[in-house]
Amino acid sequence: MFVMSSSPHIRDRETIPTIMWWVFISLLPAAGVAVWVFGIRALYLMLSCVGAAVATEFIIQYLTKRKITALDGSAAVTGLLLAFNVSAGLPLWMAILGSVFAIAVGKQVFGGIGRNIFNPALVGRAFLMASFPAAMTRFFINQNGALVSQATPLNILKEGSAAPLVGYKTLFIGNYPGCIGETSVLALLIGAMILLWRGYISLRIPLSYIVTVALMTWVFGGSNGLFSGDWLFHILSGGLMLGAWFMATDMVTSPITRKGQIAFGIGCGLITSIIRLWGGYPEGVSYSILMMNALVPYLDNIFKPRKLGERR
Amino acid sequence: MKSLVAEFYKGIFKENPILVLALGLCPTLAVSTSLQNALGMGLSATFVLICSNILISMFKRFIPSRVRIPSYIVIIATFVTIVELVMEAYLPSLYKQLGIFVPLIVVNCIILGRAEAFASKNGVFASFLDGLGMGIGFTFTLSIIGLIREVLGAGKIWGYPVSLDFVPVLVFALPPGALLVLGLMLAIKQAGDKR
Known part of the structure; x- marks a missing residue:
């Protein structure tokens, strides 16, 4: 009548x-917009990055005689996210090299899926940068x-040149220069809806991240005082939308506690705003997430959480 | 006789100062940007290491153990000063490239480590062979790292371009590249030892 088994x-x-x-499917709307905005080269970039990531995963797992899980989709997601993080004019061999580095050094060196400290796609991007x-x-x-x-809107802002900034509507649709997967807020939000509907991400990291950036840039970002x-x-x-919804929420490299996730999002937001407003780079999303990745064990x-009955 | 050969041989591979003892990593990471710098650093350190090993093994009976580390430093610093002045006079461009890392040979862990662990306990000839072996091991490993970083990070070998249309992977010329190459070499050595 009763079956005994371990948990x-x-x-x-x-x-x-x-x-x-x-x-992967939730990233496809943004991939579609990338091809529409940047042309067929964006498709080549995405295909070569995904292909290189899956092939690298397969080769390393084969050589180290581990179970081959190259087709479980995680390498494909890493490859696609890396492609989203490069400009449309990047030579294909550089993109492939970044993809190989992302999987080999960002993921497999640590022992494969679930064991990496840093988001592999961002490791690949940092390597390419x-x-x-x-x-x-x-x-x-x-x-x-x-x-x-052409310069990106954030570049124009950083250099303070007189070139007109693109409007909110263009920024929302995505038809402006930038990394191929980051430009369309609309497509990224559709993808985020899919992830929320499937229950793979919660609102904690993305919202705390975006709200922090909004607050920081509202308070400190203006030229007419606070x-x-x-x-x-x-x-x-x-890359805020791409980073906040798809890369900061990576299950492996983000905190598991709820408060930890909120702190993680706020930390990402602070570092991103600091780099954007006072740093040397026009954009700081990727570095902010990488830095916060390193803090995840401490945040957790x-x-x-307190055990039941445990003293404060 | 056989043990003396082993004292010389161990530093090159079995007890390689960088790959096994993991000593002297600061100069290894900092000056391995090119083969020239690596070889210059390696040879300078080897000279200091051999001379200090010989002198310390000679004086080991006269140095009170309570002040042995300051005494070693004085002996090592003497030879480092010789290297520094000779290099500044005859190889000024290398001297400029290595910069602060030439005087820093004084506190190089390999040299202090060999003085403390070997030369203060062994004879003059054995200490000479130990210093020579360790120096060769250090120079050899440093040069390999320097070669890899120069080819990948600058597209050159000994200052000459490898190929005209080679696009250098800049990260290898930067500090992260040094850590990457060193880490991979350590991993390869470990994998080789496990076989």
Whole structure:
């Protein structure tokens, strides 16, 4: 009548492949917009990054004689996210090299899925930024099928030049120069809706992240003293939406405690705003998430829930 | 005789100062940006290491153990000053490249470590062979790291371009590249030892 077994007793049909492929699907709207905005080159970039990531995962797992899980979708998600983080004009071999580095050094060195400290796609991006700074920071816009070099809105803001900033509507739709997957807030929000509906992410990290950036840029970002910053421009531009919804929420590299997640989001927001407003780079989303990734074990430790009956 | 050969041989691979003892990592990471710098650093440290090993093993009976570390430092600093002045006179460009890391050989852990762990307990000839072996091991490993970083990070070997259309991967010329290359070499050495 009673079956005795060891825990866990509650099981779910959810597996790593279903979660990862759903995340992949949720990125597809932004991928579609990327091809529409930047042309066929964006598609080539995404295909080569995904292909290189999956192939690297397969080769390393084969060589180290571990179980081969290259098709569980996690490598594909890493590859696609890395492609989202590069400019449309990046040579394909550089993108492939970044993808190989992301999987090999960002993930497999630590022991594979679930064991990496840092978000692999952002490790790949940081590697590319340090290795090929010129190619990584030249952004393009598609004009009648040809890629034309143009500064991003955040670059224009940073240099304080007189060039007109793009409007909120353009920022929302995504038809402006930037990394290929970060420009369309609309498409990214559709993807985020899918993740929320599937229950893979909660609102805690993205909202605390975005609200912190909005507050910081509203208070300190303006040229007419405090409380005059254009916060809407700041949260709609750059990689904030991509980072907040898809990369800061990575299950492996974000805190598991609820308070920890909120602290993680606030930390990301603070570092992003500091880099954007006072730092040397126009954009700070990727570095802020990487820095906070390093603090995740401490955040979880600080906000460890009390056991029932345990003293304060 | 056989043990003397082993004293020389151990520093090159079995007790390689960088890959096994993990000593002297600061100069290893800092000056391994090119083969020239690595070789210059390695040879300077080797010279200091051999001379200080010989002198310390000679004086080991006269140095009171309570002040042995300051005494070692004085002996090492003497030879470092010789290297520094000679390098400044005859290899000024290398001297400029290595900068602060030439005087810092004084506190190089390999040299102090060998003085404390070997030269203060062994004979003059054995200490000479130990210093020579350790120096070769250090220079060899440092040069490999320097070569890898120079080829990948600057696209050059010994200052000459490898190929005209080679795009350097800048990260290897920067500090993270040094940590990456060193880490991978340590991993390869460990994997080799496990076999």
